[in-house]
Amino acid sequence: MLLSATKSLLSDQLVFKGLKQGLTLFIPEEKSFAHWLEILDLQLKQAKNFFQGGAILVEIGERKLSPSEHGDLKRLLAKYRMTIKSFNPLEKKRFNPWPREIQKKEKQAEVLFFKGTVRSGQRLENDGHIVIKGDVNPGGEVVASGDIIILGALRGIAHAGARGNLQAEIIALTISPVQLRIAHIFSRTPEGREERQGPEIAHIKGEKIVVQRL
Template identity: 35%
Template structure:
């Protein structure tokens, strides 16, 4: 029954061609039909140097399977393989996403010379003293005094925020943006947050209650801090 099904659908886009693979068909059937369709005059008459994306849907494809698809596409001189896209993620990809979503809770004081780094969000229940440093790939929440250094979104996440119960840092960094203490018009205020303002192209310090407007997709920890 599957052998009568169309395993490969070819659609034209502005960027080139998209090959949509039926995930219910056997992989052998997919390869045979792909070879047949690419050997047809329909494809041969296309303009030279066409980019091709192959969408395999909810089908896991190993590197060997990808190579088989790529080799068939590349056998046509006028076709350039751009990407093989699958909705199924690898264990490595899933672990990285999980790490980025995780919230690491640490209960301690960060003293001068101490450095804490976590994957995902950091919830610190304690103070960060001058000379202390905390970094995270996600957001940073300090339920205490932030008078040291904090760096959120260290891998380039410009949507990350830094929130503190008492904000008077030596230095703040979010992704590749940096703001030092002299930039702040305060000697330390309660319940504030720092974020990147895309229009101003700089780090802004604001009342924590504004987080829901600044980052409407904020998670439950940010919401609880904003609401006290």
């Protein structure tokens, strides 16, 4: 019974997304709120200091929180030095953080700015561009539907143009990743390649990703 419950917790994931309004936590309406609090506690514990000190928005859809549930969420976030800025920032607009198909009309891309290191096991994702003031370590992952700019070293995984944008680019002061991906095309750093210092840009040329100095 305990093993089954543990597997259920591991199979569920909450989504944090960088929106125009700010970093937003999506809590699904399905399953109990207590279940999602357990998931949130587990994810924040695994993320270590990744979100600490931040004020986030919480999207709960049509779910109505009781005073005790609201208090439980505030206490859990406070445990990781986080606060709630507001609830339901999307103002009842139907929004799916896991889109199934690319929208035909391009909307204005939003930019997520992040200061710090993306460490192993951590994932930073945004529906738009991402700018990181810091490094992306091996095991860290950055995913954006637009461009990715890293004011530091890229040694983890970077996926730009995640919705199929072949014009997306990845820029970093050092590009030596575990994997580079733009749209559906991916590449790895060749074995034995020396790590070059100085800004580089990765983009698609023909049917492959090329890395060039800026």
